[in-house]
Amino acid sequence: MQMRPTRENCFLATxxxxxxxxxxxxFCAGSGWWRPERPHRDSVGAIDWVRVEEPCRMCAATGKEHNPLAAPAVSGH
Ligand SMILES: [Zn+2]
Ligand SMILES: [Zn+2]
Structure with a gap:
């Protein structure tokens, strides 16, 4: 499987x-890219599912987790 280059940083400077x-x-297993399926209507009106490849939105194509479920709890106490 071909590995696409990932971005170094997301839109945040720091x-x-x-x-x-x-x-x-x-979401992308660290590849920075994901391959969702998109509905595509063909000429006779039947819905077809086509696989597309696009940069992962959840990590801004960095391949790094940006919204972990088990985020370290920040407590004021
Ligand atoms: Zn980031
Ligand atoms: Zn991702």
Whole structure:
């Protein structure tokens, strides 16, 4: 499988998630790309599902987890 290059950083200039590489994005498995299926209507009106490839939106194509489920709890106490 061909590995696409990932972006170094997301849109944030200083991002705590881009600075670490121990958490691969769970949506794209760290590849920075995902392949969702899109509905496509063909000439006779039948819905077909086509697989597309696009940069992962959840990690801004960095391949790094940006919204972990088990985020470290920040407590004021
Ligand atoms: Zn980031
Ligand atoms: Zn991702």
């Amino acid at each position: 991002c705590q998630w881009c600075g670490r590489d121990d958490l691969p994005c769970r």
